[in-house]
Amino acid sequence: MTDTNRLVFEYKIGLLAPSQVGKSTLIASLLSEGQRMLNRxxxxxxxxxxxxxxxxxxxxxxxxxxALKARVFQPKLMPGTSDPSWFRxxxxxRGRDLPIRFDILDYPGGWxxxxxxxxxxxxxxxxxxxxxxxxxxxxxxxxxxxLMEAGAEQAPLLTSHLAVFQIKQVVLRxxxxxxxxxxxxxxxxxxxxxxxxxxxxxxxxxxxxxxxKHRVVDQFSEVLEILREAxxxxxxxxxPIDTYGCVELVSARWVPRPGAPGxxxxxxxYRVRPPGTIARKGLDDLISLLCRQxxxxxxxxxxxxxxxxxxxxxxxxxxxxxREGFFRDxxxxxxxxxxxxxxxxEADQQNYLEAHExxxxxxxxxxxxxxxxxxxxxxxxx
Numbered sequence: 001m002t003d004t005n006r007l008v009f010e011y012k013i014g015l016l017a018p019s020q021v022g023k024s025t026l027i028a029s030l031l032s033e034g035q036r037m038l039n040r041x042x043x044x045x046x047x048x049x050x051x052x053x054x055x056x057x058x059x060x061x062x063x064x065x066x067a068l069k070a071r072v073f074q075p076k077l078m079p080g081t082s083d084p085s086w087f088r089x090x091x092x093x094r095g096r097d098l099p100i101r102f103d104i105l106d107y108p109g110g111w112x113x114x115x116x117x118x119x120x121x122x123x124x125x126x127x128x129x130x131x132x133x134x135x136x137x138x139x140x141x142x143x144x145x146x147l148m149e150a151g152a153e154q155a156p157l158l159t160s161h162l163a164v165f166q167i168k169q170v171v172l173r174x175x176x177x178x179x180x181x182x183x184x185x186x187x188x189x190x191x192x193x194x195x196x197x198x199x200x201x202x203x204x205x206x207x208x209x210x211x212x213k214h215r216v217v218d219q220f221s222e223v224l225e226i227l228r229e230a231x232x233x234x235x236x237x238x239x240p241i242d243t244y245g246c247v248e249l250v251s252a253r254w255v256p257r258p259g260a261p262g263x264x265x266x267x268x269x270y271r272v273r274p275p276g277t278i279a280r281k282g283l284d285d286l287i288s289l290l291c292r293q294x295x296x297x298x299x300x301x302x303x304x305x306x307x308x309x310x311x312x313x314x315x316x317x318x319x320x321x322x323r324e325g326f327f328r329d330x331x332x333x334x335x336x337x338x339x340x341x342x343x344x345x346e347a348d349q350q351n352y353l354e355a356h357e358x359x360x361x362x363x364x365x366x367x368x369x370x371x372x373x374x375x376x377x378x379x380x381x382x
Contacts (some may be wrong), residue, residue: 014137018237046091087104138171140220148215189286285375295369310356316344
């Protein structure tokens with residue numbers, strides 16, 4: 001909360017992924033799909049919190065939509081991220097001034113792989129790491145095509161291409177930080193992305209969902225172990241997502257790329273399924289998870305604030321009503337001190353009532369969000 005009287009809830013969401021996985025596209029999708037999904041809800045709405053966020057999301061969304069409508073889709077042509085940028089989304093109960101803001105950090109994926117890519121970026125990457133460590137939620141997007149299409153020859157390089165060690169280091173710092181805040185809800189979501197080719201519910205002729213999950217758990221087994229040991233209270237989820245929903249893998253070639261692990265890089269080629277309409281399966285479950293998690297965090301914080309303000313209001317009222325003897329009470333009245341105490345008691349009572357109403361409103365929002373059932377893609381890993 002950023003104001004002593006007005007409740008403003010702010011939460012950080014961290015994304016952990018190397019370059020060309022699609023962090024920016026996933027963030028933009030959260031807003032567009034979140035608005036579509038929550039339009040059906042009478043109690044809550046999602047919006048960009050500032051102009052910069054709207055502009056960044058518009059750039060990414062227009063690039064994706066344009067490529068799909070042109071029936072030519074090459075992920076490497078999507079706009080990349082050259083500097084850290086913040087996406088700020090606002091979840092608001094309709095008709096109430098009660099904002100819950102999500103701050104999501106996007107950064108060049110190469111910085112995760114190479115610790116900032118040189119001295120000139122090292123300080124910025126350190127700031128990114130601090131943001132990630134302080135996040136309430138970590139999302140780990142995983143390139144499912146890379147995971148599923150690596151053959152026996154590339155298998156020894158897969159862990160390096162996925163940046164598992166680097167992700168493990170950030171998760172360890174996050175887990176230790178969350179352990180110190182064991183009373184706060186914490187969550188990590190492993191999200192394979194670009195899953196259209198491997199899951200039958202998105203139009204694919206094959207169902208490799210079990211194999212995909214097995215490979216994720218196998219590759220990130222040490223990360224999962226760290227979470228179990230260092231942050232056992234954290235919720236750990238698995239949720240594969242169709243980034244676009246209307247594309248299908250045609251081929252996945254390994255091409256020379258100096259500096260990449262093994263000096264090779266996967267280059268996938270996709271075809272667009274007519275009519276090229278975006279249908280991001282799994283993303284609605286991610287939005288629901290985030291909303292429920294952060295509204296629940298806000299509710300807990302609001303309950304604590306309400307309890308503190310109730311105690312303050314009770315003390316102020318007792319102090320305002322305190323009788324200190326005839327002459328002392330007369331002086332308090334004549335000097336205006338009694339009136340000042342009364343005004344403070346009334347203000348403290350009003351602050352408490354507002355905090356109590358906030359808590360009740362958050363309960364209502366949480367109850368509405370909880371009514372939506374999770375889809376079959378969502379699994380527990382903790």
